[in-house]
Amino acid sequence: MAIADLRDGFAAWRLWGRMGWNDILQRYRRSLLGPFWLTASTAIMVVALGFLYAELFKTPIRNFLPFLCTGLLVWNLLATFLSEGGIIFTAAESYIKQVRLPYSIYVYRSSWSKIIIFAHNFVIYFGVVTYFGIWPGATALLAIPGLILLVLNGTLATIYIGILSARFRDIPPLINSVVQLIFFVTPIMWKPELLHRRVYIADINPFFHLIEIVRTPLLGNVPDLKNYLAALLITAINLGLAGLVFTRFRSRIAYWI
Amino acid sequence: MNTDKIQSEMTMENVSVSFPIYHGGSRSLKKSLLFRSSGGHLAADANHRIVVEALRNVSTHIAAGDRVALIGSNGAGKTTLLRVMAGIYEPVVGTVRTRGTISPMLDIGLGIDPDISGYENVRMRGLILGMTPDEIAGKMQDISDFTELGEYLDIPVRTYSSGMMTRLTFAVATSFAPEILLMDEWIMAGDDRFITKARHRIDNFVAKASILVLASHSAETCRQFCNKALWMDRGMIKAAGSLEEILEMYAETQRGTVDVA
Structure with a gap:
């Protein structure tokens, strides 16, 4: 049943594709820049924080800003999976209570709109590498499998966060506060090298590995094997959790929202 | 695809649906719900949570060509029953078997x-x-x-x-x-001419050997669209049969309540 739900939901790609796209349009309807408002605000943040932190950490801006930029782009994608995962079913109440659609449609819809937003933001990356004259070469292509793995994990997390949040309404605000904390303890605004001997602080952080497998290739380096192994382990855990929660509680979602 | 239609049908056996109430202060909520004269029956489940028993032991069979009116007071379980038919709520107990595409x-x-x-x-x-x-x-x-x-x-x-x-x-x-059309009574929002047109369209569906289930408070609407009726009362089927028969029985009790009041 759960597998059929995922399959039938995926087959309805026209529906979730349009729903996800509408979600973004709705936010920026009648505004001049439209979805590029996202790009503009992220760009401003990257530049402002880039200059400030390069100064604070006494690192050359040429070195720091591209690192911060790619890190922030990837983090924004990952963070929205967590912080918006809680509302994917509760926000779709009017659909769920009126028509039987595979529940996975709401999951695909949210992942799709996050990918679209990421794509808009990604323009900044091209701007930054051009400005600083960085050419990551073919290594950058390694970011693609990394990104796929990251989106897969985000989607799986969305499934169980969404279902559990429909039942326990305290989860979304709880996650939001945790996400903020994670942002500061994960090497995004600071380089992991700054940890020196205490590098384990980054290594035990699952988010670090998921970010590394996308960020490092974009900056022209090959990620460590440990990053990949950790990412695969995280994927396995997420797969198990999502599978368990989805098969067990899928049919209760309509009752909970 | 075969040109002759599969006979759509719907069978429900001992279907029960209950909603757990999770909100805080369920004691006061319990009180306020108990004072409702009609509506779902309240009970406590094994974990002592308050649950609203929206449907209890509902069994029915709807065959192709049936145009069924769901009647009953507010909160009698009409909309819940439609949602169970539509597959939105999977019943806690009992089984629902449908054949045919459903348009809720x-x-x-x-x-x-x-x-x-x-x-x-x-x-x-x-x-x-x-x-x-x-x-x-x-x-x-x-x-x-x-x-x-x-x-x-x-x-x-x-x-x-x-x-x-x-x-x-x-x-x-x-x-x-659609082979099975499930409607709540919002269809009434429209001018007379629209209702006439709507009726033509619905007549077309039923002519194509489909099923119509319509929840309504208006005897007139039921007479316009339906030939059978299910009378829902506190989550149970109180009576089922031909439309006129059930409408008569229902009108009888309604008069009764007015007299008592």
């Missing part, structure tokens, strides 16, 4: 985005009902003819009146022949 029309607002045009909304709603873009494009003329909205279809739906909205969604939902 429980809410006018479903999938209606007020900021996009009527045409765009038709496409969106068509997708929700499982149509392909080609099928939707093929139906577009028929839909715009039925709605008589003309150029209004090009402007955002937020400018529509509720009657216009009803015509739009009704046209979309009825433009691909």
Whole structure:
């Protein structure tokens, strides 16, 4: 049943594709820049924080800003999976209570709109590498499998966060506060090298590995094997959790929202 | 696909549905709910949570060609029953077996985005009902003819009146022949001429050997569209049979209540 739900939901790609796209349009309807408002605000943040932190950490801006930029782009994608995962079913109440659609449609819809937003933001990356004259070469292509793995994990997390949040309404605000904390303890605004001997602080952080497998290739380096192994382990855990929660509680979602 | 239709049908056996109430302060909620004269029965489950037993031991069989009216007071379980039929709520106990594609029309607002045009909304709603873009494009003329909205279809739906909205969604939902059509009584929102047109369209469905289940408070609406009736009372089927028979019994008790009051 759960597998059929995922399959039938995926087959309805026209529906979730349009729903996800509408979600973004709705936010920026009648505004001049439209979805590029996202790009503009992220760009401003990257530049402002880039200059400030390069100064604070006494690192050359040429070195720091591209690192911060790619890190922030990837983090924004990952963070929205967590912080918006809680509302994917509760926000779709009017659909769920009126028509039987595979529940996975709401999951695909949210992942799709996050990918679209990421794509808009990604323009900044091209701007930054051009400005600083960085050419990551073919290594950058390694970011693609990394990104796929990251989106897969985000989607799986969305499934169980969404279902559990429909039942326990305290989860979304709880996650939001945790996400903020994670942002500061994960090497995004600071380089992991700054940890020196205490590098384990980054290594035990699952988010670090998921970010590394996308960020490092974009900056022209090959990620460590440990990053990949950790990412695969995280994927396995997420797969198990999502599978368990989805098969067990899928049919209760309509009752909970 | 075979040209002759599969006989659609729907069988429910001992279906029970209950909603746990999770909100804080369930004690006061319990009190307030107990004072409702009608409505779902309240009970406590094994974990001592308060649950509303919205449907209890509902068994029924609906065959192709049946036009069933669901009658009963507010909170008797009509909408819940429609939702169970539509597969939205999987019953806690019991089984529901349906054969045929289902088109639920429980809410006018479903999938209606007020900021996009009527045409765009038709496409969106068509997708929700499982149509392909080609099928939707093929139906577009028929839909715009039925709605008589003309150029209004090009402007955002937020400018529509509720009657216009009803015509739009009704046209979309009825433009691909569903085998089973489930409706709540919002269909009544529309002028007389629209109701007449709607009736023609529904007559068409039933002629195609489909099923109609309509929840309504109005005996007149039931007479217009239905030939059978299910009388729901506190989550149970109180009586089932031919429409006139049940309407008579129902009217009898309604008079009774008035007398007592």
